[in-house]
Amino acid sequence: MKELNLEEYIIYLKKYRPFILQHLEYCFILAKTLKLDFIRNSIVTNSRFRTNQKVDLNQSVQYVQQFLKKIDKSWADNFSKMLQQKNCYISFLNQCKENDSRSFVIWNPQKNQIEIHLSLHQDVSDGKILIHEFMHYENVNTHLSDSMLSEFFSFWIENQYLQHYKDLDMNWFQSEKQNRYYNIMVMSSICSDVFLLLLSNQKYGDTTYSHCQEIASSFDFSLDKEYFESSKRFIEFCLNHPKRFSEVDVTEAFNYVYSFVAYLLVKHKKVMDVQNVVQINKKVREADSVQKKVTLLQIDSEIWDLSFIQSCFKEEIKSYRKQKSR
């Protein structure tokens, strides 16, 4: 195996995710705090459970429709509109290649359009995917300016949906909740190690245990030597085999920064009733600055660094506005 060479990864980050490099300390603290939080609450079991409750697409669409109607009729209407869009691509997992297995909503600046990609299983889990992506679709404007805020609403509605339909498959429902937490914990763990290596590389030009430990302890975190070495080998492996190990592709680690923030928001927020969230979502979408959006969400400044969020999406905001003004 090749020696750990962060240079290629840094070139990649500089090109595509410069805000990660500019806010390494913040990313590290966020991931590390989250990891400790999970350990404290001992949500550390993985219970991957695939449902065998077959549900066809029409039925899943109906489940989502019925659920959305209860919350807000305009959401139910917009959900139908989303599915009828010509840029809404639906594929079924048994028919497509491994790398087509993601669902996402993006603004494509080259084509000046919103694209919806839905990768479904034709079982009870499809409703969850549909409603999560629908929320991104609803918030695509917000999403472009600050993905992290949008992820919160997608997480939130997904939770509500799972709760509402839990009787469809109780075992699956429970494992799904567990898994969400488990995945975030695993990723926060990997990400915090990646961020630490990058910090050490930035400060000392190497990634030795003693330098990494020095940095970790300056943030009041401790670093076990054995754990550190094995984690480093794992990251080496991921960086050298990005395709073979796509499930934990560290080049995509930045994506999880959004999930961390969304998770923390869901966890730290007081229980909110449905209408309250609908109203907040509308206001957040209309607010014309990130500062206002953050205030509306009553986000705790301890878990939130405003300058970080603002810098993340500058490029995307620019490209979106440019397209809109044409």
Ligand SMILES: [Zn+2]
């Ligand atoms: Zn999402």
